[in-house]
Amino acid sequence: MTASGTLLAVCVVRELHADAGSIGVTAIDKGPVDGPVRVGPYGAYADVQADRKHHGGFDKALYAYGQEDADFWGAQLGRDLAPGFFGENLRVAGFDVNASRVGDVWRIGETVEVEVTVPRTPCQTFARWVGGPDQRGWVKRFSAERRLGPYLRVVRGGRIQAGDPVVVVRTDPDAPGLLDGYVDPE
Template sequence: MSDGKVLQVNVGVPRANPAKKLGMTAIDKRPVDHPVQVRAPGPKTTGLHSGLVGDPIGDVKHHGGDDQAVYAYAREDYDWWEKELGRPLAGGAFGENLTTLGLDLVGAMIGERWRIGSELELQATFGRVPCATFQARMEEPKWLKRFTKVNRTGAYLRVVTPGFVQAGDSISVSYRPAKSVSIAEGFEVYMLDRARLGRLLDAEGLPDDLREEIQRKVS
């Protein structure tokens, strides 16, 4: 049974990055009309960076790698932001690889798996923590605080089974952990309620580096 679909597949266009001491950012994602190969990129700094073949990443210290191989954002959340900001937002505006429709991304459980099309399987890992590059792209006052407070973060995903993805592919939830934490709750605790950090240790599929960070802070 299909729970949603891929509305757009977006690949980055390299641009100068005025927000960081880096030569390039690929937050400017544009839709493509052909199947794109998706595979696990490996370690964040030394691997292939993005999970999508042909999708560049500028800040490889903070973005990409196996636990942020793919970033998805829901068209429904874009529609909410359009009303909030009073301007149109095309798919890819937030720098996501997959613009989805019909799937509750922030309600997804960390560790949840999605089957996309006939082969590809992805696993939700965490919400998107906003950065200075995102602030510069949006040109909205106090954007990082607003984005964090609203908690419509989209979802980062790791690649479980490689494959291809294209616009129109179905998305179905192939596995949902019996015990975990939603993307929304995990983000809220991590960003705004750190007294409850230990709650995140219940999250199946939480990235190892994040789990280690939390264990250090709660021990």
């Protein structure tokens, strides 16, 4: 059986914010875009990454997060977590994105294909973004739940939009799982 789901939102940066980290600015504030969004080798058109050492590039062109995982965190934090809250480009529903295997290929819409590369490694910028009383220990808490979501490489570009199907079109049962060998950050 092939895993499949639905693309709920395509998110790009809404605005850059000052940040206490070494870069001094963050692009984690992402929100949904209406209509089709072009996707190319570096990700979604009009999206940016402030810290290109740790985000973006070909192997981290897009970040996907599952609605089921967002719902879990919403219950934990006592608030709704809209698409983009986690800094994700793609909010998907209908299959467990964390059960992906490295190298899995997903087709989104009619033409876009992406390949699972690595899990997200949460950082202090993410902890500051969550903010409030939940900031302290957030990186370890988020990591311990193993609801990290995958980074994706763009194999074939095109246009995608909310409502598009997401289908796992290729998987290797012998490939490592996304979270196999994952070590929580210290």
